[in-house]
Amino acid sequence: MNVVLGCILAYVLAQLAIAAWFARRVRSETDYLLAGRSLGPWLGTFSVFATWYGAETCIGAAGEAYASGVSGVLADPFGYTLGMVAFGLFFAAGLWRRRLITLADLFRARWGGGVERLAALIMIPSSVMWAAAQIRAFGQILASVSEVGLLMAITLAALVVILYTAIGGMWADAVTDLVQGLVLIAGIVVLFGVFVALGGMAQLAAQPIARLDPVHGRSTLDTLETLAIPIFSTIAAQELASRALSMRGARLAARATVGAGALYLLLGLLPMMVGLGAGAFIGPDRESEQVLSLFAQQYLPMPLYILFLGALVSAILSTLSGALLVAGSLFAHNVVAPLFPRLPENGRVRLDRAAVVLFGVLAYAIALASDSIYALVQESSALGTAGILVLLVFGLWLPRVGGRPSAYAALIVGTLGYLIGAHVLELEAPYLLSLGLALAAYLVAVPVSGQPRTGPVGDHPD
Numbered sequence: 001m002n003v004v005l006g007c008i009l010a011y012v013l014a015q016l017a018i019a020a021w022f023a024r025r026v027r028s029e030t031d032y033l034l035a036g037r038s039l040g041p042w043l044g045t046f047s048v049f050a051t052w053y054g055a056e057t058c059i060g061a062a063g064e065a066y067a068s069g070v071s072g073v074l075a076d077p078f079g080y081t082l083g084m085v086a087f088g089l090f091f092a093a094g095l096w097r098r099r100l101i102t103l104a105d106l107f108r109a110r111w112g113g114g115v116e117r118l119a120a121l122i123m124i125p126s127s128v129m130w131a132a133a134q135i136r137a138f139g140q141i142l143a144s145v146s147e148v149g150l151l152m153a154i155t156l157a158a159l160v161v162i163l164y165t166a167i168g169g170m171w172a173d174a175v176t177d178l179v180q181g182l183v184l185i186a187g188i189v190v191l192f193g194v195f196v197a198l199g200g201m202a203q204l205a206a207q208p209i210a211r212l213d214p215v216h217g218r219s220t221l222d223t224l225e226t227l228a229i230p231i232f233s234t235i236a237a238q239e240l241a242s243r244a245l246s247m248r249g250a251r252l253a254a255r256a257t258v259g260a261g262a263l264y265l266l267l268g269l270l271p272m273m274v275g276l277g278a279g280a281f282i283g284p285d286r287e288s289e290q291v292l293s294l295f296a297q298q299y300l301p302m303p304l305y306i307l308f309l310g311a312l313v314s315a316i317l318s319t320l321s322g323a324l325l326v327a328g329s330l331f332a333h334n335v336v337a338p339l340f341p342r343l344p345e346n347g348r349v350r351l352d353r354a355a356v357v358l359f360g361v362l363a364y365a366i367a368l369a370s371d372s373i374y375a376l377v378q379e380s381s382a383l384g385t386a387g388i389l390v391l392l393v394f395g396l397w398l399p400r401v402g403g404r405p406s407a408y409a410a411l412i413v414g415t416l417g418y419l420i421g422a423h424v425l426e427l428e429a430p431y432l433l434s435l436g437l438a439l440a441a442y443l444v445a446v447p448v449s450g451q452p453r454t455g456p457v458g459d460h461p462d
Contacts, residue, residue, distance in 0.1 A: 003306075004146075004302075004306055004309065007306045008142070008145065008306075008309055008310070008313055011183075011310055011313060012160055012164075012317070015164060016163065018175055018176050018179070019167045020167055020168065022172040023167045023169070023171070025171045026168070026169055026171060026349060028348075029101070029348040029349055029352060030101065031169070032171075032349050032352055033102075033169060033329045033333065034242065035171045035174050035246045037245065037246060037247070037248065039246045039248065041256060043174045043177070044174075044246070044248075045259050046181040046260075047246070048084070048240065048243045048260035049177075049181055049263045049264055049267075050177035050184065050314070050315070051177065051239055051243060051318055052084060052239075053181075053184060053264055053267060053315050053319070054130075054133070054134055054315055054316060054320075057267075057268050057315065058271050058292060058312055058315050059271075059291075059292055059312070060076065061076045061077060061268065061271060061275065062278070062291050062292040063275060063290075063291050064076075065273075065275035065276040066275040066276065067288045068217075069207070069211030069213070069276065070211065070213065070214045070272075071214055071216045074223065074227055075226055075230045075381075077265055077269060077272065078214075078227070078230075078265075079227045079228075079229065079230030080230040080231075080234055080268075081265040082231045083231040083233070084234055084261035084264060085258050085261040086231065086234075086235055087244070088244075088254050088256075088258035088259075088260075089254065091392070092254040093250035093254045094250075095245060095396070096245055096247065096249070096250040096253040097250050100241075100245055101245065101329070102333055102334055103123070103236075103238050104116045104117075104120040104333075104334040106392070106395045106396075107391055107407065108334070110394075110399065111391075111395075112404055114404070115391075115408060115411070117334060117335050117338070119334075119388060119391065119411060120330040120334035121335065122387065122411055123326075123330055123384060123385075124330050124359070125383055126233075126380045126383050127238065127323045127327040127359070127380070128323070128327050128363050128366065129379055130319070130323040130381075131320050131323035131327065131359070131360070131363035132364070132367040132370060133367070134161075134316045134320035134323065135154060135157050135158050135363055136370060138153075138316045138317075139155075139156075139157045139158075141153075141309060141312055141313065141316075144290070144293055144297075145309065151368070154367055155364070158360060158367065161317060161321060161324070162324065162356065162360030162364075164321060165320075165356050166357050166360070167353075169325065169349075170242070170325065173321050173325060176317070176321075179314075180315070181318070184267070184315050185311075186311065187307045187310055187312070188267055188271060188311055189270070190300075190304050191296060191304075192274060194299055194300055194304070195273070195277070195299075198299060200274065200281075203280045203281075204273060211276065221428050221429045221432075222428055222429070224429065225429035225430075225432050228432055229381050229382045230381060232431075236385040236388040236389040238329075239326050240257070242325070242326060243322075244257055271292055274292065274295060275292065278291050278294075281295055281299065293312075296308045296309075324356050324359055324360050327359035328352050328356035328358070328359055329355070331358075331359070332351040332354070333348070333352065336351060336355070337351060382422070382434075383418065383419075384414070384415045386418060386434035386437070387412070387413070387414030387415055390410045390438045390442050391407055391442075402443075402445065402446045403446075405445040406443070406445040406446050409445040410439070412441075413437045413438055414434045414437055415434070417430070417433055417434040418431060
């Protein structure tokens, strides 16, 4: 085993040790899924930032900038930053005040248990595909620093992170997010510093105008679609909502999310710029998803290269654990637990952990079958979120408009609209179409919806 691989494994084992330590704090489902709603400013901000700053931000965005210029990175970091800030400004505080565990809890209180379960089932595939992207990225890193094949590397990556997430839940996730966030910042800043020292800014200044044009080669409709997916899917993401719901108060939830968005943009621009100017250092026509790693391998001394790999691993671990925790919570808390209303708290926690393992294995299978990190993330962002966004807006802001038929119509029509538009008709803007269809379906069903349902928000009653 070489030194680099040994350092990565030691770092990962340290995260496992932290997860095991903080697992002792888990005494209830709220502890496991929301860290007892007790995250302060530092843990809250870094938890949001580290969860969102994943493999696609480092590896994927750098590769897209290398291949296509600035027009290739409209979604990440720019679109996701706008989505995080919008969620913090307009949604975080309102959701926190309702004492939810998941977004599906809001839908249960507003439209009933059937809508809750359907919404949860629609949201789960998005989280699983996002997790699959991180597993694949982790496997590529392990494979690149050792003679372990990609299959074995992806298998090892999946095993480690499934165990890591299932043990500690949100408590361990939040604490390791702080550690991983600090390592991530250090590694990315060091990489960018070396890029600048080698003359990277001059290479950026010498780029053709077309490569710096954010809409080069894109139609207006394609540009709107590219931005709409990260912005609206971020607002409707349970991963982001769970972080806001884990904080100590409503105002903190809003401020920490906005602050994390600003940090995300600042740190997201650095690998993008390295990818944009990397052609002068590693040559043209390289595999886009290997651009950042190739640059680091060639130009960083060994200690800094290990720090950079630690940053990549940190980005992946934090995002992957968050996605698996969300998929498990939606399935266990909103789909299975309502069938067993007398299930005790320790039983709920065991169910949550089992669901995390289940979806971790599924994400591993998807990672093996895929060939693009960036494509996986984009698909996970678009799938099913149109209807979720419509329900979120009406559930928070327009509580007296529409009943169950409207909710079912928005979820079903929005999801089918995207799947058909993207994979059957291959339209240019299937996500925008799905948003419009979900909103139209909700409003059309209002006359037959009757009186909106009102009920308790929060945990399922025993």
